[in-house]
Amino acid sequence: MSFDPVALRRDFPIFDRTIRDGRRLVYLDSGATSQKPQAVMDAEIDFYRHHNAAVHRGAHQLAEEATDIYEGARLTVAEFLNAEEDEVIFTKSATESLNLVAYAMGNAKVGNRFHLTAGDGIVVTEMEHHANLIPWQQLAERTGALLTWFEVTPEGRLDLSNINSVINEKTKVVALTHQSNVLGTINPLEAIVKRAHEVGAVVVLDACQSVPHMAVDVKALDIDFLAFSGHKALGPTGVGVFWGRGSLLEELPPFLTGGSMIENVTMTGATWAPAPRKFEAGVPNMAQAAGLAAALKYLNAVGLENIHNHEIELTTYLLNKFADIENLRIVGPNNIESRGGSISFTFGDIHPHDLGQFLDSQGIAVRTGHHCAWPLNRKMGVPATTRASLYLYNTHEDCDALVQGILDAEKYFGR
Amino acid sequence: MQLDNLYQEVILDHYKNPQNKVLASDNDAQVHHVNPSCGDEVTLGVKLDGDKIASINWDGVGCSISQASTSIMSDLLIGKSLDEATAISEDFLHLMQSKGSEEGNPDVLEDAVALAGVSKYPARIKCALLGWMAFKDASVQAHSKEEK
Numbered sequence: 001m002s003f004d005p006v007a008l009r010r011d012f013p014i015f016d017r018t019i020r021d022g023r024r025l026v027y028l029d030s031g032a033t034s035q036k037p038q039a040v041m042d043a044e045i046d047f048y049r050h051h052n053a054a055v056h057r058g059a060h061q062l063a064e065e066a067t068d069i070y071e072g073a074r075l076t077v078a079e080f081l082n083a084e085e086d087e088v089i090f091t092k093s094a095t096e097s098l099n100l101v102a103y104a105m106g107n108a109k110v111g112n113r114f115h116l117t118a119g120d121g122i123v124v125t126e127m128e129h130h131a132n133l134i135p136w137q138q139l140a141e142r143t144g145a146l147l148t149w150f151e152v153t154p155e156g157r158l159d160l161s162n163i164n165s166v167i168n169e170k171t172k173v174v175a176l177t178h179q180s181n182v183l184g185t186i187n188p189l190e191a192i193v194k195r196a197h198e199v200g201a202v203v204v205l206d207a208c209q210s211v212p213h214m215a216v217d218v219k220a221l222d223i224d225f226l227a228f229s230g231h232k233a234l235g236p237t238g239v240g241v242f243w244g245r246g247s248l249l250e251e252l253p254p255f256l257t258g259g260s261m262i263e264n265v266t267m268t269g270a271t272w273a274p275a276p277r278k279f280e281a282g283v284p285n286m287a288q289a290a291g292l293a294a295a296l297k298y299l300n301a302v303g304l305e306n307i308h309n310h311e312i313e314l315t316t317y318l319l320n321k322f323a324d325i326e327n328l329r330i331v332g333p334n335n336i337e338s339r340g341g342s343i344s345f346t347f348g349d350i351h352p353h354d355l356g357q358f359l360d361s362q363g364i365a366v367r368t369g370h371h372c373a374w375p376l377n378r379k380m381g382v383p384a385t386t387r388a389s390l391y392l393y394n395t396h397e398d399c400d401a402l403v404q405g406i407l408d409a410e411k412y413f414g415r
Numbered sequence: 416m417q418l419d420n421l422y423q424e425v426i427l428d429h430y431k432n433p434q435n436k437v438l439a440s441d442n443d444a445q446v447h448h449v450n451p452s453c454g455d456e457v458t459l460g461v462k463l464d465g466d467k468i469a470s471i472n473w474d475g476v477g478c479s480i481s482q483a484s485t486s487i488m489s490d491l492l493i494g495k496s497l498d499e500a501t502a503i504s505e506d507f508l509h510l511m512q513s514k515g516s517e518e519g520n521p522d523v524l525e526d527a528v529a530l531a532g533v534s535k536y537p538a539r540i541k542c543a544l545l546g547w548m549a550f551k552d553a554s555v556q557a558h559s560k561e562e563k
């Protein structure tokens with residue numbers, strides 16, 4: 001069956017509604033959060049309606065069923081990432097996943113490979129979302145480790161010319177994004193992972209903007225840790241994934257402690273259950289995990305390659321149209337080489353907030369501002385941008401509406 | 416179009432022709448405020464003459480709403496006493512929180528009533544208040560300096 005975004009849209013009930021006095025919804029903000037197919041909502045409702053119980057705890061049928069669903073979701077995620085089941089940890093979001101790994105490292109005692117001290121290095125990039133920057137800043141502050149970063153070129157790519165000095169013998173962690181949520185740039189992981197492993201550092205990948213849009217195989221990428229959010233991948237809010245290489249999860253100390261994550265507890269101490277439970281304290285977000293599994297199954301059924309190709313086609317189409325608009329500056333690569341469907345831009349003197357407001361009046365949803373990547377905005381020399389981000393349910397018609405909206409905004413504010 | 420309620424002519428005029436948008440070097444107090452959700456920034460200085468506001472001057476980057484609102488505010492409050500300025504600011508804040516149910520009193524707010532439409536767009540209220548909050552901060556600092 002060929003890929004048909006118009007047919008797919010029918011699986012997403014939100015497209016039945018209209019925006020601002022009857023206009024067709026043109027949703028170009030999937031980078032912030034994706035819309036949800038009915039199957040995902042059904043999975044959550046089904047859990048609550050028929051199987052609701054605390055997983056791993058009750059001695060009753062509902063608890064068994066709930067556990068089956070929850071652990072089944074874990075298996076679905078593992079298969080989706082080509083990972084082992086016990087390497088998949090459910091969190092509430094990518095933000096929590098990234099904080100988990102940073103705080104867990106901070107908990108490592110002397111002798112543990114994750115123990116950081118002054119003299120150790122943490123490497124990030126200038127294009128990180130705040131969620132993959134601040135936890136590392138904080139870890140550096142707490143441990144005395146030195147935070148350094150790869151710079152971004154004016155075109156919006158990582159400058160790897162000094163890779164061997166940025167990642168050096170002292171580096172313990174390299175944390176970076178797979179695809180920039182602002183620039184759309186897809187980073188070349190191979191060279192970075194190779195160099196990181198050469199010096200004994202682990203690679204933490206923020207895969208928020210890649211897992212929903214293209215096949216991500218943790219074994220093929222040879223990375224060590226990965227984070228993504230369910231809600232950007234057609235799944236519900238309140239569930240994220242933290243994946244870690246099995247051998248590393250054994251050594252990584254826990255972050256949150258409490259119920260369900262222990263092996264034995266006395267009045268003075270506790271020992272930990274093996275991963276994944278070591279990292280899942282408390283009753284987890286079960287219905288949301290069920291929803292995420294439904295989302296990943298939906299993505300599999302459509303085919304990640306189809307989705308990726310569709311986004312590449314629409315991105316190329318938009319980049320070409322944008323090239324013809326005078327005073328429109330793309331902030332990020334202006335060609336399709338190693339880039340995804342997140343397109344940020346500025347337009348003449350019209351401030352992104354005003355442009356976004358005008359587009360909204362036409363039923364077009366975009367994001368404006370610094371997109372939680374303030375240092376990157378400064379580096380690119382723009383206080384704010386407008387961002388259109390594409391997904392499987394977007395069409396050429398959506399792209400045309402955006403282009404028309406931009407041109408109309410020029411007339412509106414030029415009056 | 417409903418959008419015209421937001422982008423009144425007066426607002427676009429102030430945006431294109433902002434008033435008092437040159438920072439002075441002899442302010443009694445100067446502050447820098449940002450809107451962390453969108454990155455709009457304003458640096459604003461206040462100079463007092465006794466109890467009177469002798470000068471409000473500023474510089475900044477931001478959307479038409481934040482820039483126009485700061486411009487309108489500076490025009491409106493220069494020459495007023497601190498007490499008058501506080502009362503007007505409170506009126507404006509009240510208007511911004513009115514969710515579109517009020518039009519604002521033109522005798523008090525003058526051009527600032529053009530911003531009434533902002534109150535219907537929750538995401539933009541902070542834009543409209545950026546300069547006013549900076550003024551409040553700077554005027555308190557300038558006043559306490561004056562008292563010493």
Ligand SMILES: Cc1ncc(COP(=O)(O)O)c(C=O)c1O
Nearest residue numbers: 093094095129131181206208229
């Ligand atoms: C690249 C990137 N990293 C991290 C995050 C944080 O995701 P969440 O807010 O779902 O935790 C986002 C979401 O905006 C993102 O785009």
